[in-house]
Amino acid sequence: MQPPLLQLSNVTKSFGAVRALKGVSFTLHQGEVHALLGENGAGKSTLIKLIAGAHERDGGRIEIAGNPIGHLTPRQARAHGIACIYQQPTLFPDLTVAENIALGLETPSIGRRVHWKKRRQHAEMLLKRVGAMIDPESEVRSLSMPEQQLVEIAKALGAGARILIMDEPTASLTQSEVALLLNVVRDLRGQGVGIIYISHRLEEIFAMADRVTVLRDGESVGTHAVTAITQAALIRMMVGREVSAIYPPSENEPGAPVVSLANLTCGASGIFEVNLEIREGEVVGLAGLVGAGRTELARVLFGITPADSGTISLSGKFVEVRSPRSAVEQGIAYVPEDRRRHGVILEMPIAANMTMAIHPVFFPGAWLRLDAERRLALEYIRELGIKAAGPEAPGGSLSGGNQQKVALARWLATNPKLLILDEPTQGVDIGAKAEIHKIIRHLAKNGLAVLMISSDLPEILGMSDRIAVMRGGRIAAMLGGGASADEVMSAALGHEKEAA
C-alpha cells in the first residue's frame, strides 16, 4: 500500500511554559480533504505552522510520502510540496497575476532575461487547472477576493504543491463564492492533491471533507470519516471538557439595570444593532469566535471607535461616549485584551499606572501627590495580592497575571459602574487566573456590572450569570448562566442545536 502523503506522529510543541501541542498524530492521504477543527487556541495554527516549517517541533515524527523528515524550514517545506493558503491572500497587489505566480517559481539570476511569453503561458495553464477565468496580465488589485484566492492556489500548484493547507479560506467569502472555491477544492482532490482544510463552518466540512480531526487543548480528540459523525457530535468533541468547579459561585441576585444598549451600531468596526442589558452585580459573558466582533463592541462602548447610531444608557440616563476620556467620566472602565500594549505602560511604575485613569480626580489642580499615590498603590497591591517589588517597580517587571491585576487596579480606582474585561485571564498562569476570577466575582457582589469577553469557554460558562454570544458583529443569542458548552458553541458557529 502506498504510504500516506503526510504523517505526523506524536508531535509536540511548547511556547515557554505553554504546551500548545501535547502529542498530536495526524495522517493525510493522497486525494483526501482532511478537515481540522477546534476552538480558538486548540492548537490548529501551531499544527499547520509545524507542517509548513514556520515553527520547529519539539518532538515527534514527521514523514512525507514515507520519508522521515528531520529539521523542516519553510523553504524545505516548499521543496517537499507543502503550500499554505491563508484567510487573507498574500499576493503583491501591484503586480500582474502572471508576475505573482512567477515570483515564487523562477529562480532569480543576474543577466537572464525574463521570458514574458513563457511566463504568461505557464500562468494560463495553472489558472486553467484551478478552473479560473482570469487574464494573467491583469493586476492583482483588480481581482475579487475569491479570484485572488484562486491565484494563490494556482501559484501553489505551480510550485508543485502536493499538500495544500487551507486556513479558513472561506472566512471572507460570500455564499456563492464559497461554492466556487469548494468546487476547485474537489477538483484538486481528483488530481491527487492532499488538502488540510481548516474552517469553522461545519456545513463546508460536511459538504466536501473526507475525514475530520478535532483538536482540543493541544491534543487530538479523534479522527472520523465525515459520513460517520453528526454535527452535534463534532461540537461536543470540540468543547468536550467538563467545566471545572474552581469557578467561584455567583452569590447575589442581580439588581437594577446599569447599562442598556439599544441598536448600537458602528459600521467601521462591523458592529450592528447590538441590544444588551447588564444589571447591577451581574457578570455577563461575551462569547464568540475570533472576529465575531467582541473586542470591537468593547471598543465602541469605551469610545475608541464611537458608535454611528443606537444608544447607550447608564443607570437609566442616555450617555454619549465619544472618546475613552468621556467613557471614563461616565463610569465605563475597560481592561483591554492587549495588556502589554494597552493595559499597562510597561516602562512606568505601577503606582503611576494605577492612577493614570483618575488624574483629574486624584490630583486636583494637576499637582502630583506622590505620597497619596504611593498609599493608594500599596492598598491595591495588598487588596489584589499583586506580587511586585513595590509601588515604584516598573509595570514591565511584573508577570502577566500581576500586570493584569495592575490594569484592573487602574480601573477599579475610577470607581466604575460598568467594568469591561477583555480576555482577562489570557496568558495568565493557573494560580493568578483563579485569583482574578475571585476578584471579578467579589466586584460583582459589590454591585458592579461586569461584561467579560473571553475565548475560554469554561471561563465563560463558569463565570457568567448570563451569556451573550456574538457572531458577525451581532448578538446571535442570549443564554442563561446554566447554558451548556454545546449551546454556546452552536450559537457561535451559527447552528441551531440538533434535537438529540
Next chain:
Amino acid sequence: MDATIRVRNWKGLRHELLLLAVLAGEILYFNAVGSRFGTLDNLFDILRHSTEIGLLAVVMTPIILTGGIDLSVGSLLGLCAILFGKMWRDGGLPPLTAAVCTLLFGAMAGALNGGLITVLRLPPLIVTLGTYSLFRGLAEAITHGADTFTNFPASFLCLGQENRFGIPVQAFALILVAAGVWLMVHRTTFGRSFRAIGFAPEGARYAGLPVDRRVAFSYILAGFVSALAAVIYTARLGQAKADAGTGYELYAITAVVLGGTSIFGGSGSVHGTLLGVAAIAVLSNGLVHAHQPREVAGMLTGVLLLLALCGGVIPKLVAFLRARSRHPN
C-alpha cells in the same frame, strides 16, 4: 525586580553626573588655557548667549518626551523677531505691546503645528519640517530678504544687554521658564501624560488620558516660548533680521538629547536639558578663549553628543568583556 529599578534610577542619575563631570572638565580646562574665561563677566556672557537656545531646549523637552519633535522653533524665532520689529517700527506699537502680540502669534504658530499633528494625525517630523520652511519663508517675504529692524529704544534693549540685581536681565526669563517647565514635567499630571504618551501612545489613550490635548499643548508652549526667545534675541543684538535663529532648532534638540532625554520619548528631564545647554554653551565660549577656530566647537559638540548616546552602551560592553574574560568562550 528590585535590581532593575535601582539600575534604572541609577542610570538616570549617572547620566546627569557624567554630564556634570564633562561640564566641570570643560570649565577646568578652559580656565587653565584662557586668561579671561574664568571671570564673572564671561559667565554672564555665556548666559546671555545661551538664553535663547536654553529657552528653546527647555520647551523642546516636553515635546521630545511625548515622542515628537519640533524643527520649526528656529524659524519661528526668526519670524517672530521680524513681526516684532515690524509692529514696533511700521505699526507704531510700543515695544511692550508689540512683544505681547508677538507672544500670542508664537502660541498660534505652535497651535498650527499641534493642530496638524493631532487633528490630521501627521507625523511631527514632517509637519514641523514644513512649518520650518514656511515660517522662515514668511520672515524673508516680509523683509524681502533685505529689511533689518534696528534703533530700538534703550528701555527695550536693556532686556538683552543689561544686568539687574547683578545678573543679566534675560537670565530671569530663562530661570522663570525653566522652573515652570520643570514643575510641569516633574510635578504635575502633564508630565505624567507626556511620558505615558512617549512610552505608549495607544496605551495612554486606553488609559483615558487626553492625548491630543496634551500633545497640542506641548507645541503651543514651544511656539509661545520661541516668540519670547525672539524678543530677547532682538534685544540682545539690537536688531531683527529674517535669518535670526537659523539652526537654533538643532542646537536645542542636541541639548535635550545630550541631557539624557530619549529621542523615542518617555524618559528624560528638564534639569538634564539645562546641563546639556550648559555643556554646549561653555564649550563654544571656552574654545573662543582658547583661541580655537569656531568650527571646532561644532565638531566637539557632535563628538560630545555621540559619546553621550554611546554612554549607555559602554557599561554593557565592559560587563560583556568582563564576563568573557572570566569564562573564555
